[in-house]
Amino acid sequence: MKILVCLKQVPHQDARLDVNGDGTWIKEDGIKFEINSYDTYALEEALRIKDAGEAEVVVASIGPDRVTQALRTALGMGADRAVHVNDAACQGSDALGIAKTLAAIAKEESPDLILMGLMSDDGNASAVPPMVAELVGMPSATAVVATERSEGNIRVERELEGGAVEVVDVPTPCLLAVQSGLNQVRYASLKGIMAAKKKPLDVKTAADLGVADAVGTAGAKVKIEKIYQPLRGEGAEILSGSTDEIVSSLMNKIKELGLL
Amino acid sequence: MSILIVTEIQKGAIREASYELVAFAQKMGVEYASLVIGSGIDGLASEFGGKGGGKTFVADDASLENYNVDGYSAAIQAAVAASGASMVLISNTPSGWDVAPRVAAALDAGFVSDVFDYQDGNFVRRVFNGKLDAQVSSSGSATVVSVQPGAIAAFEGTTDGSTETVSVDTSGARARFVEIKLADAKGVDLSKAEVIVSGGRGVGDPEKFAEVIQPLADALGGAMGASRPVVDAGWLPHEYQVGSSGQVVTPKLYIACGISGAIQHLVGMKGSNFIVAINKDADAPIFEFAQLGVVGDLFEVVPALTAAIAAAKG
Numbered sequence: 001m002k003i004l005v006c007l008k009q010v011p012h013q014d015a016r017l018d019v020n021g022d023g024t025w026i027k028e029d030g031i032k033f034e035i036n037s038y039d040t041y042a043l044e045e046a047l048r049i050k051d052a053g054e055a056e057v058v059v060a061s062i063g064p065d066r067v068t069q070a071l072r073t074a075l076g077m078g079a080d081r082a083v084h085v086n087d088a089a090c091q092g093s094d095a096l097g098i099a100k101t102l103a104a105i106a107k108e109e110s111p112d113l114i115l116m117g118l119m120s121d122d123g124n125a126s127a128v129p130p131m132v133a134e135l136v137g138m139p140s141a142t143a144v145v146a147t148e149r150s151e152g153n154i155r156v157e158r159e160l161e162g163g164a165v166e167v168v169d170v171p172t173p174c175l176l177a178v179q180s181g182l183n184q185v186r187y188a189s190l191k192g193i194m195a196a197k198k199k200p201l202d203v204k205t206a207a208d209l210g211v212a213d214a215v216g217t218a219g220a221k222v223k224i225e226k227i228y229q230p231l232r233g234e235g236a237e238i239l240s241g242s243t244d245e246i247v248s249s250l251m252n253k254i255k256e257l258g259l260l
Numbered sequence: 261m262s263i264l265i266v267t268e269i270q271k272g273a274i275r276e277a278s279y280e281l282v283a284f285a286q287k288m289g290v291e292y293a294s295l296v297i298g299s300g301i302d303g304l305a306s307e308f309g310g311k312g313g314g315k316t317f318v319a320d321d322a323s324l325e326n327y328n329v330d331g332y333s334a335a336i337q338a339a340v341a342a343s344g345a346s347m348v349l350i351s352n353t354p355s356g357w358d359v360a361p362r363v364a365a366a367l368d369a370g371f372v373s374d375v376f377d378y379q380d381g382n383f384v385r386r387v388f389n390g391k392l393d394a395q396v397s398s399s400g401s402a403t404v405v406s407v408q409p410g411a412i413a414a415f416e417g418t419t420d421g422s423t424e425t426v427s428v429d430t431s432g433a434r435a436r437f438v439e440i441k442l443a444d445a446k447g448v449d450l451s452k453a454e455v456i457v458s459g460g461r462g463v464g465d466p467e468k469f470a471e472v473i474q475p476l477a478d479a480l481g482g483a484m485g486a487s488r489p490v491v492d493a494g495w496l497p498h499e500y501q502v503g504s505s506g507q508v509v510t511p512k513l514y515i516a517c518g519i520s521g522a523i524q525h526l527v528g529m530k531g532s533n534f535i536v537a538i539n540k541d542a543d544a545p546i547f548e549f550a551q552l553g554v555v556g557d558l559f560e561v562v563p564a565l566t567a568a569i570a571a572a573k574g
Contacts, residue, residue, distance in 0.1 A: 013461075017391055017543075026392070095371055096364065124387050125373040126357045127364075130329075134365035139434035140329060142358045155438070159505055160354045163443030163498070166327070169436045181492035221370030221400035225382050230393045230545070236537060236553030246554055247564045250536065251572065253552060257513055257534060259455060259480060260572055 001055040003046040004111035005079065006102050006132070008036040009063055009070040010122040023226045035070045038117025042178045044185040045147065046115050047078045056080050060105045062090055062098060068201070075196035076188030083109075087205040092217030095123075099131030104209035106136045113154075114175040118143050129177035141170050142177040263292035264317075264345035266336055267308060268353060269301065274308050277351035277407075279414035282312035284407050285349060286415065287378055292349075293317060295339040295426070297332055299325035302423070309421020316423050317342060323430040326440075327355045330433035333362045335426070340367065340402075342426045352406040360406045369402035376411035389522045390545040410527070448483065448499040455482025455513045458502055458529070459490060462518020462539060462558060466495035472562050473517060479569040485509065487525045503528035517558045521546030538562065 011017065012032040020027045035043075046057045059074040061067050062085040071082040083105055090101065106114060114133070119126040126142065133140035145165060146157040152172055157165040159179050170176070188196070206212045213219055239246045254260050263285045267278035274296065285292040294313035296305040299322050309316035319335035336359065340348060348363060350356045352374045364371035375396075377384040382395035383405060398405075450456055457477040459469055469484065477484040485502040486495070502509055504527040514532035519525060521537070521544055529535070530549050537550035538558045547553045554561055 011388070013389070017388055019392070026388075095361070095373075096368070099361075099365060122388055124385075124389060125371075126352075127361045127371050127373050130358065130361035131365035131371070134333075134362040140358075140362065141435060143354055157441070158354060158358070160440070161504060162508070163506065165441050166354070167438035167441060168328070169438055171434050174435075180488065184494055221403070222372055222396060222398045225395045225397050227387065227392050227394045229543075230386070230390075230548065236535075236547045236550035238542075238547070238553045238555055243556075243560050243564050246556070246561055247568050250552070250554075250561075250565055251568050253534070253536070254480070254513065254569070259513055260569065 001049070001053075001113070002109065002111045003049060003055055003057050003113045003115060004106055004109050005039070005043050005046045005057060005059045005074070006114065006116045006128075007039045007043065007059055007061045007070055007074060008117075008120050009033045009061060009067045010036045010120055013037070013121060019227055023228065024224050025227060033066055033070070035073060036117055036120045038119055038121070038178065038180050040117075040185045041180055041182040042115040042117050043074055043077060043079065044183045045178060047186065048183065049149070050078065058083065058109055058111070060102060061085070062101055064088075071201055072196050073188055075199045075201070076193040077186055078192060081199060082201040084201060084203050085206065085209065086203050087215075089206050089212060090215045092220060093215045094220035094222040095125055095127035096131060096221065097211070097215040097219045099128045099135060100211045100214040101206060101209055102128065102132050103135035104211050106132060112173045114138065116175065116177050118177045118179050126177075129175060133175035138173055138175050139170050140175040140177070141168050143179045144176045145179045145182055147176070261290055261347060262343065262345050263288070263290050263347045263349055264336075264340055264343050265292055265294040265313065266348060266350040267294060267296050267313070268351055268355060269296070269298050269304065274304055275351075276414050277353060277409040278308070279312055279416070280409065280412050281349045281351060281407055282415035283412050284378065287412070290347070293343045293345065295319060295336065297324050297335045305423045306421060309423055310418055312415040312417065312419050313421055314419050316421060317426045318423050319426050319428045321428055321430060323433065324428070326437040328433055328437045329359050329362060329435055331428070331430040332359045333366065334430055334432070335428045336363050337366060338426050338428045342424070346402050348404045350404070350406050352408050356406050360404050364404040367402045367404070369404050370398040370400050371404045372396050372398055373406045374408050375405055376408045386523060389520065390526070391543065450483050450485055450502065450507045450509045453483035453509070453511050455480040455515070456485045456502070456509055456511045456532075457482060457515045457517065458485035458487060458519060459517045460487040460519030461489040462520075463490070464518075469496060472559060476515065476562050476566045479566050480513070482511070482513070487519045488522070516546050516550065517562055519546055520544045521549060
């Protein structure tokens with residue numbers, strides 16, 4: 001069995017976000033990056049299947065040199081092989097361009113299962129996974145919070161609103177986009193990190209994958225025109241002063257609300 | 261350009277979010293038609309047509325009674341072809357986000373997701389978990405747009421409506437609906453609490469919930485809640501989760517400690533009567549929704565507040 005896990009490297013959730021010079025993205029210089037949180041659950045799910053029997057886990061990611069670190073981390077956690085699309089031409093791709101690139105990798109790899117995170121912590125779009133499934137002709141399910149594998153089928157629970165779930169039978173090969181909290185994600189062990197250095201990491205370009213026309217700003221149908229701090233509206237009255245002064249203000253409010 | 265509005269049936273009725281799509285299409289000032297998908301839905305479709313939907317396509321098939329991604333994708337594509345629409349509007353709900361990107365890829369269309377407004381010809385959406393907004397444009401022959409439920413007031417008027425059947429071939433459907441399981445009865449019912457003290461990722465570790473957050477909740481005679489990352493990390497069980505996938509709460513007082521304020525959490529608590537946010541990051545989106553904010557260390561402020569309440573009670 002072969003499992004393809006598609007990862008995105010995103011700014012660390014605690015990174016300070018400043019808008020870049022032309023106002024279309026954030027300044028990436030000097031901030032820390034990490035594997036997209038949703039994707040870590042997808043990787044963990046793949047590694048659990050590998051731990052339970054015979055599976056090869058291939059991780060794929062698109063992005064500049066820094067993405068090597070994310071892929072090495074994934075290899076350190078237990079993935080077997082990595083594919084890195086490192087091509088400046090991919091910068092500014094929209095979701096469909098990214099999906100076409102990942103679909104091209106999927107067609108080369110012919111996995112039995114593709115696992116991805118439901119969305120990314122930067123773009124928050126939940127766009128790419130079902131697109132990849134459509135492009136490679138696989139059935140798909142999103143917001144997966146539980147899985148149960150049997151021959152030729154994965155029974156999944158999809159998260160609905162208010163804590164309800166929808167149970168769906170998805171025949172394999174298929175693509176699942178997993179919700180956060182699906183499992184408890186492992187850390188890479190020191191031994192794993194050492195072993196990861198010897199694992200194969202293929203570097204490809206968009207042209208290698210035959211998707212040069214689909215990627216980059218030239219290939220994008222959807223473009224970010226500007227990015228900015230949200231208009232904060234009224235917002236909170238920020239209490240200042242010493243801890244005692246702050247507590248005293250909060251106490252007044254609690255009394256005013258009739259809660260004390 | 262014209263729009264196809266894809267409605268959604270929930271508990272036997274067209275859900276509110278579908279009427280919000282009507283308002284969104286009208287805000288864009290573009291001609292639109294609508295689509296109702298399900299089984300035995302002629303009545304719902306003609307009702308929707310008269311209450312904002314206008315010309316309404318009906319994809320009615322026994323195989324469409326429950327949501328399934330392949331059948332719904334086929335229905336939407338058939339209605340796009342029948343209507344000649346170059347834009348699809350769909351709600352960003354669990355079925356919307358499941359099917360919309362598939363439709364976009366099938367149509368080779370741009371996809372703009374979880375939009376909450378339309379300004380200056382651009383779609384407006386949140387990025388970076390609510391920390392920044394983006395204005396996004398789409399070009400090309402077709403675009404699929406998903407709209408955040410609750411972002412825009414629903415259309416409430418009447419329109420001239422008509423219905424037209426669209427035939428759908430669902431024989432190629434692969435993923436199969438089995439059942440819907442409702443949420444288990446809550447061990448922790450936050451809906452009746454007058455005060456909720458919630459903790460987020462900023463609380464740091466599970467023990468701190470017992471040491472810092474729970475005592476303040478107890479002192480105020482309230483309940484403890486949590487944001488999604490806390491539950492995902494296994495620090496607290498799901499029954500404590502406040503948010504779109506947890507409990508929706510409306511206490512008199514909501515105190516958010518170390519919670520940044522991702523959309524999924526805000527949806528669950530923004531109806532609270534009074535919100536206090538304590539967070540070390542001054543840019544945290546939670547401050548947009550709070551009435552009182554403390555930019556500082558929750559481990560200083562919260563225990564001091566707990567002590568002050570205890571002292572006041574004598």
